[in-house]
Amino acid sequence: MKSTLKVLQILLLSLMLLFSASIHSQNKIKVACVGDSVTFGAGIQDPEEHSYPAQLQLLLGTDYEVGNFGHSGATMLRNGHKSYWDTTEFKKSQDFAPNIVIIHLGLNDQGNNNWPNHKDEFEQDYLDMIAVYKSLPSKPKVIICKMTPTFSGHHWFEEGMRENFKEIQSKIETIAKKASVDLIDLHEPLYRFPEYFPDNLHPTKEGAQIIASKVFSAITGDYGDLNLPLLYGDNMVLQRHDTISFNGTANYNDTVTVQFNNDTKLVKADFNGQWNLSFPPMEAGGPYPLKFSTPTKSVEIENVYLGEVWLASGQSNMDFMVRDMESAATVLKDSLNDQVFLFSMDGKTLSGEKFSADELKNCNAADYFESSGWTTSNAKDLESFSAVAYAFGYTLQKKLNVPVGIICNAIGGSPTQSWISRESMEKQHETVNLLNDMRLNPMVDTWVAERIELNMEDHSKTKIKARHPYQPTILFDAGVMPIRDYNIKGLIWYQGESNADHMDLHSKLFKMLVADWRSHFQNENLPFYYVQLSSLNRSTWGRFRDSQRRLLDIPNTGMAVSYDVGNEKDVHPIKKWIVGQRLSKIALHNDYNFEIGYSGPLLDFVNVIGNTLEVHFKYGEGLKALNSPSVKDVFIANADKVFVPAQTKIVNGTLQVWSPEIKNPRYVKYGYTPFSNGNLVNSYGLPASTFSNCIE
Template sequence: MFFTTNPICAQTIKVACVGNSVTYGAGIKDRATNAYPAQLQNLLGNNYEVANFGFSGATMLKNGHKPYWDKTEFKASQNFAPNIVIIHLGLNDQGNNNWPKHKDEFIADYLEMIALYINLPSKPRVIICKMTPTFSGHHWFEEGMRENFQEIQDKIETIAKTANVELINLHEPLYRFPEYFPDNLHPTKQGAYVIATKVYGAISGDFGGLKLPEYYGENMVFQRNEPIIITGTANTSEVISVSLHNNKATTKATKNGTWQVTLPAMKAGGAYKFSVTSQSSKNITFNKVFVGDVWLASGQSNMDWKVHQMQSAPSVVKDSLNSNVFVFSMDAKVLHGNKYTQQDFAKINANDYFKYSGWSNQKDEVFKNFSAIAYAYAYRLQKELNVPIGIICNAVGGSPIQSWISRERMEKTHETISMLNDLWLNPLVDSWNSKRKSENFNFNKNLKNRHPYDPTFLFDAGISPLKNFNFKGVIWYQGESNAEREDLYTRLFKMLVNDWRTHFKKPELPFYYVQLSSINRPNWGAFRNAQRKLLTIKNTGMAVSYDAGHKTDVHPTQKWIVGERLSKIALAKLYNKPIAFSGPLLDFVNVIDSKLEVHFKHAEGLKTLNGNEINDIEIAGANKVFVKAMAKIKNDKLIVWSPKIENPRFVRYAFSSFTNGNLINKYRFPASTFTNIIE
């Protein structure tokens, strides 16, 4: 063992697990062998004696409905003469029958219990725990429990500091595994094992030695011109030394096994040697790393579409390799339309869903299987900026936007809580996603497993592991799996952008996205218009792609042009390059007699492709019944009318799901789908 505050040679170390039903093991089959204290015993081995003093329903509050103070388990835990005490209480205090009336007593009661244990004749080491999760499916969640829970978690942190005792965070990573909590409160055997490993690490200091996140490796790129934060795990109190080029730093792993160093900002350059060493574990060295700009590419299948699948792929592979572009793929291990096997279900968890490719700048399988759009984007940035560009892609085909949003964020509104709680044929979920899940689950709605398209899953598996890495910005191509409900998507997209900016600790993180292309599917015109209106979000940009669509194929192969359009947005808006980056965007509409005068932003040289008449343009009166319109261009404005509409009020353009819209500016950027209807 690495350390204990009470070293006892050739003597069994007694561990008292104090708590409520989670400690007791309520709901776990074969509780005596599978509750967390029993699994902790197996991890610690014969030098320890672990005893379970859990009591279901117990409160920390003396004035709670079932105080632990009154239970025989409390007295028995003291008589056990423990050397270590693990306290996990508070879950039952969050109920409205306890918390509102007695919450001001919680800290005093908890501190008194800690003092009582510390002053036992055995003088135990006391460790307290932040609570395991209470999930949104609990019937009291929106009736105050959500807020009560967070108040208790905050108070437990205060208590640990006040009493100067160690704190174990049992909320993470269990919060990323709702499948381990079938009743939204009590963990399964697997959940109990996670608790046991967290407690084992706190007691022993053993966290498996020096480790770095999986996205570290040869040819990786660190973000330039910003402090370089490097994180990892190691055994408790392990001294960690980090070296990158001429910069060095030393730190010590915390009691929870984490460590972090911050190196000074560096200008673009490389290759540099990067090493991380520890005093007793293995050392890690990468001989070639770089400093430049790092981007995250995410979304669904059109972002995931590979270099080797794109139009003109052979010439791209042959002629467009850029050795200063470094790509890294996170590929889904399970994604198909058949019935899932037990092996499939085993991989659909937040720890194991993605396969990491490692970094590459070579003409190899990593490059050929990388996102075509993301590569085109990075290629153009590198040519213009002349710095190393790193880009990570974790797009997943068919994924809806709600799968990419964190549980923290989705638990804040009733609408998204509904999506979290009803995972089977929820009417808020697009029909294709529901059908695919039904097929994968063999139409068995009693399965408690997660599906890759379930809300929060891809955040847990693909975004949470990256949140300590520093990205310059995000490019996003997604929406096909949410196109049935554009108003809901608008709310979810705003939620996602804010959520990622919060987790990446960059409130103004650039977020550039692709407007859906063109296909004969219902509602795509209205959806593209909804995406246009999302440009009101600060530090966003939108690449129009309907002119690169296909009438029947949801995966059009013209990916290079889409990646280039995204890159021009970044170059103009973020890097201040004097280049055009957008097609005409609706500004406002004037009513002039029986005609509408449409004004645009980015309308210099407004014209049609090949000089033809304007396609897919419609006009309506106050009743919003649209008819085909006549139109002409005058001084970069669009004049629209119809003899059938005497008093026009509304116009819409490129609203057909598969549109032949042909309005462009002098830079040949296509105009976005638009209407002036405000809803």
Template sequence: MFSKLAALFILLITGSNYAQKIKVACVGNSVTFGYNIENRETLSYPAQLQTLLGNQYKVGNFGHSGATMLKNGHKPYWNQKAFKNSIAFQPNIVIIHLGLNDQGNNNWPEHKEAFIDDYLELISVYKNLPTKPDVFICRMTPTFSGHHWFEEGMRENFKDVQNKIETIAELAQVELIDLHEPLYRFPEYFPDQLHPTKEGALVIANKVYSAITKNFGGLKVSKLYGENMVFQRHEPIRVSGIANPNDKITVNLNGSKRVSSPGNDGKWQVVFPAMEAGGPYKFEINSKMSKDIDLDSVYIGEVWLASGQSNMDFKVKEMQGVETVLRDSINPNVFVFSMDPKILGSQQFSDEALTLCTSNNYFKYSGWTSNKIIAIKEFSAIAYAFASNLQKALKVPVGILCNAVGGSPTQAWISREQMEQTHETISLLNDTWFNPMVDDWVFKRKAENFGNRELSVRHPYDPTFLFDSGILPILNYNFKGVIWYQGESNTENSELHSRLFKMLVKDWRVHFKKSQLPFYFSQLSSINRPYWGRFRDSQRKLLDLEYTGMAVTLDVGHPTDVHPKRKWIVGERLAKVALAKTYHKNLNFSGPLFDYTNVVNNKLEIHFTYSNGLSTRGGGPVKDIQIAGSDKIFVEAKTQIVNDLLYVWSEDISQPRYVKYGYTSFTEGNLTNITGLPASTFSNE
């Protein structure tokens, strides 16, 4: 492939007056044609590709709306005038994007077995033209879940078609262009769920341009790479990026060297063996064709991700005891990195601000730092407390990245791949205004930001937006685990939140390629708002998920402030969970957790895990505890602690069955154990 293209380039570069233009035939369906794009003659993807390639090329648009690859499909491309014209064009390069219309139930179930053979035959037809063109085939642009056939088989059919296209590329030994990414992260470019706008067409044009010219913009690496970065110890160290395919990349780290050649898609990666903690080390990425990347100080240690909403984003400068922390607890071996939203708040977003509501432009990246007071003040208080306590215990460099976004609901952090798997979450995806599954506060904030304008952008709180903008860009960075503080924007429906939370944890483990990724979360604290007691109990039940842990914070809440200021305690508790469960340190990390109840005469006997030294803060009876009979009418209960068991009863209930503790939204629950850590809200309802 490269030799033929190279010959054409040489002919053009020599300046021959008789040099022929390189002909590019864009073969496809309505996406290639430019359906629904105003001024498609100048703004369809082939037209925009022509602009990118310049006058040395002649690009032909041979798209036909509704065309199928299948010969037995409802509108075979083979039978269309566009196909005949593409042959007559005698192209030097052919770009094939077909399959979207084959996925329909009127085509795929009956004829899918012929798809590979039909596609291979089409490739062969073009390859055997007198011009012997280079043929590229494309992974299809997305079909989004708002399409009326999506849940009627199209979702599964689409995946099947994509898989077959990848097989075809291998069988035919042709280059594959991925048009699914990054367009899958821009649903706003697909107003009818299938056809891209001019902006989406430009994305396609850029992808095809890079495939043809092998120009990917030179050496590019993650925005997380920089001075004072931390690599995860004791695990293979993967360094990756983008470069032009004819480049040679050499990476030097801690005295070791690895070399990589970018693939046809521009991607490259080198892998170093697992290393012990240490640093600072020099880190160099050398390119044969681009400017090198030379870093003087990188470290190897422990790396964690801190995420969620405003209580995780809550700054060091705002927490209780900040003066003491800044005086005594700045840790030069803790390296912090912030991803902060460029636009957030209750104001109506300006037109300029709305341009930031895209998955590739929403966050600003701070870079890594360890001892700059200004940066520490602006960093997450909980994340810094967590990392500092971790570092003191482990005695290694600790890197912590925070990308929390105030007010964000759980569904904003889940990928589209995962959200499109259930009818419930598909409903969330495609009805983001006043959906009864969305907390009132969330859509009211969206209304404040967007006003009455009809907009084609997504809101930061919309499902998948923060995954696309805040998680996808960091997936190639290796994190040991995640700490999470979120839920305030999902309290109105705790059952839905539980399903979404489980979905999120599974989703991140799949995308980070770590099936046992530790995920430690903070239970919501106390405040006088509806549902918070019930919600805290639902969070407790999420501990059934493997490799999770929870820091109870009901004792450090505030009756009216949703942002209580005793954040160092929360970070410290999360660190204890991580030290015990991930690093296997022998320490107490949990208050009492409800296990089960027995009925003993007219009392309930309540058993806990982590019950050693079961007691109450300050002595006295257990507060905020109630029992009920089978009628579930709860009354205040009397209590007694004997041998780390809690006995609960009421003279008004002769046959007790149910118990609730800490269910008041702002609770004064005082149950604890030998650690002094609080018991979680619980119920056996």
């Protein structure tokens, strides 16, 4: 009898557990992930564990049931080559009775076998699919996604796919509005990680993790509570006289309260966790308290200043530290200024050896830079800061008598292309090739290409997804994207050493860089002041300096000449204070209306007078040869462009040049010797730029 009772008890308990499990299963929130091969997890080892729906399941936990209804190759288009409408996954996703549907389709529609002939059908087909899911008995919430990236290495990229992709992304935004559904942006966070797309279309498990995280936040509204941008912190400097914008992320629909300078503003975080609000422009001053808060978290910043904010960038001569400059001890003792505030972004990985596994892990857009936070210019923090940037900021502060903030993100050895955004590089065939051909590319300066090869040796064997800091776009992704929403007054730039062997390409890249950064900082007139390379005994440097002079045709740029403070054998000359001061003179004149000399003589035009060339200059007032009766490093040529040393004389503010060997002169060069002893200056003592009226 007891035995029978025990069996009945066990049976009853089992039935209760089964009933409880059934009820729990029925109460689970069902999420249907609808899509193509990216949803399915193509190219990922063990997609049942590492596809984005599988990783989403882990993030959501046991209260949710996630179904993977991805079908490789599927199109949204009903008339596409493999329409999702015709797949068994489409039927299964409806039978799943979902409570939430996540749709990520469109990647296969961009092919020329689909888009050109059926593009006008895409919008209605998508709206119809949304309607099908919305009409299910389970009445699910439908969320659609902007497509994950298609990278330039795809073999159809320049054969229409680039343009088709953009059209589809635009249509998806329109569809979201028409259907009144929420939209997840899966493009932007992944676009900065091409290393996670080995075939230029399908993400690795690391890329799938980013997708899962974005979808998790969209479903739950959980964006990790209040998070603030990189540049926010004690001693931060905000740009005076500009609208003061604050932004960040918070959980969906949370109210974010911002208290600043006795004013309070509130804003709600949107579906994507984003929030931003503005305060009116203010005069220079501080320190002021600043507080951000949500219902569950607050961040207080004690000292915030209003003043002038500049970004300093480039390669090693901008990164060159105060402690290594000429007269460093004097600067660190007598030129400290507690109204100059420094923010340093330093690259974690840079060496002349093969990168270790740990170093490789830092070679991506999320982890490459390590930031100092804002510091005052005390001796301890200043000694490792950019010498040129500090000289610039110090001189500005002394003239303006307001707080000055300097952000420096320069990386030694970096070429121009590493600082340009992918969206800009993808527009032209020449730069698309630069993006795609990464290994010993003949368009890349030899030193740069060999350093990449050395550092990344056997990198593929480590299975660590990485990009070299000298490869295209990575420093933009890692060092510009995180700060682009911060208002700055302008930019100072010292770079070119790693592009000096390909000066024509550099000129194209530099123009792209300036336009690109102005676009991302949302200021088409953003001042951009750069340093002309110094003197060094490298064969291309004279012509390169002249190519930099010609870049002054870009509006609202300025150039500080530095060949007179170069070093014949050292690419890192130590007279950095002079260079920073020259940059500051440009800013003080152009941006702050100081009537000061800010440019050395610049070639204006050349007249031919018999066997003599008469060279006219802008900014040539008080033209003279410094410490010599004649101007040095001047050459002259006939139409054949065979140059010989020239004799010179300065007459009424013009430079006259001639040679007994040249009977019909047409061309002149000045300062073209790589390590130049050129000595032409104006009344302000500022050196003339390297120049020639001969374009080689």
